[in-house]
Amino acid sequence: MADAPDTERQAVEPDAREVLSVSQLKDRIASVVQDTPALNGVRCIGEVTDLHKNSTALYFTLTDGEAELPCMIWANRYREMDADLEDGTEVILEGDIDYWVEGGKIDLKPWGVIVVGDGDQAAAVERLRSELEERGWFDDEQKQQPPAFPERVGVVTSLRGDARYDIQNAIHGQDPTVDILVKDATVQGSNAPTSIANGVHHLDRSEDVDAIIVSRGGGSDSNLQAFNTERVAEAIFTANTPVVTAIGHTDDRLIADQVADVAAITPTAAGEYIVNVYLPRCPNSALNALRYSESESTQSTIKPKWNPIPPRRRVRNTDTGAKSRVHGPRSPPPPHLPALWRRSSRT
Incomplete structure (x- = not known):
């Protein structure tokens, strides 16, 4: 009897490769990240966004305008750093890439921070804000x-x-x-x-x-x-x-x-x-x-x-347009129901 074609054999024979549980696969990823020298002691420059902290750690996102990388600094380590981070600050971070097994996320844990100054993105927004304010x-x-x-x-x-x-x-x-x-x-x-x-x-x-x-x-x-x-x-x-x-x-x-x-x-x-x-x-x-x-x-x-x-x-x-509708003169909305809305002009 002739041998069955490879395609038929694949259909009837179970895959002999190892099947991992979710926990096993995540542990393997963590081991690869930890044992890869290229991911230890990395230096990365970017802009701090979404910064928030608690008594345990400081959390923020490092971005270059196109890509983002979550970062975490332990609170006791941050207190020893000569750096005052806030949203829009451009920094050079030095640290290790870490894989959080429970959450399945990769982040950067810096041990060193060099403040470069205001980031390009934050500076551009503030320049535009000032210009539009001058225009009224x-x-x-x-x-x-x-x-x-x-x-x-x-x-x-x-x-x-x-x-x-x-x-x-x-x-x-x-x-x-x-x-x-x-x-x-x-x-x-x-x-x-x-x-x-x-x-x-x-x-x-x-x-x-x-x-x-x-x-x-x-x-x-x-x-x-x-x-x-x-x-x-x-x-x-x-x-x-x-x-x-x-x-x-x-x-x-x-x-x-x-x-x-x-x-x-x-x-x-x-x-x-x-x-x-x-x-x-x-x-x-x-x-x-x-x-x-x-x-x-x-x-x-x-x-x-x-x-x-x-x-x-x-x-x-809607995908069609028609004649524009012109309303009456501009006037500020009435100052009631503050829980539902806020005025858009800054003080």
Whole structure:
């Protein structure tokens, strides 16, 4: 009887190679990292971001603008170092690459730190911030107020993130008749500034959009840098439509937040602010029924995570533009409901 082809033999014979458990494989990775001389005593230059500390250790991310590396310094060792680290500081670190078995992560554990100065990325952001402040882009006089009863709200965010669901749930929880137009955008990386700016421009020209929310979920400082660019700031500032930002679940530190008419702490807060901050809402009232009208559209429907009672609520992904809508003179929003929003201008 002729021998079976190799392909058939592979199909019936079990693989003789060793099969490792997750713990065994992680232990092997840790041994390789520990026993590799090229990973011990390395020197690396970069910029400190996402710095936080506790009584045990100092944690931060080292970045060169393209790649990131987690770092950890024990608190007692840091106290002995002649270095004062903060976000935006450019440093040269010397230490060992370590593999954390339990978490399955590689990081750098420095024993030496040389402070070079302010990092290029942080310095560039501060230069742009100063320039835009001189132009008056952060002034209260430039802020405009969203309408009391928005019929359509545009949202610039990633369709793959949770921010859009948080926004639409917040809006439709207060007023199910509001039409939401979602413009998909890349929210991090080199293409993000252009994508976000194009999204704002698109919705600003779209069919009677009353307010625009620019949002994304949390992320590291490096992941949020698109919102510290002039391209995004200019798109927000020049929009005829009021713009609310809700970026990264952070306090007010991004240029986009400073330029925006209102900067919310979270995507949920942005949605609640749009429909709830000005006048009492009556989602089932005759007034809302009268002011709402259907319009023909070729845009695809995006279904929310839940399905409330009103059948006419629409959440759509928009790919078409129309004549821009011009609102009244810019004026600051009223100073109430502080838990839901924060003014975007810095003090």
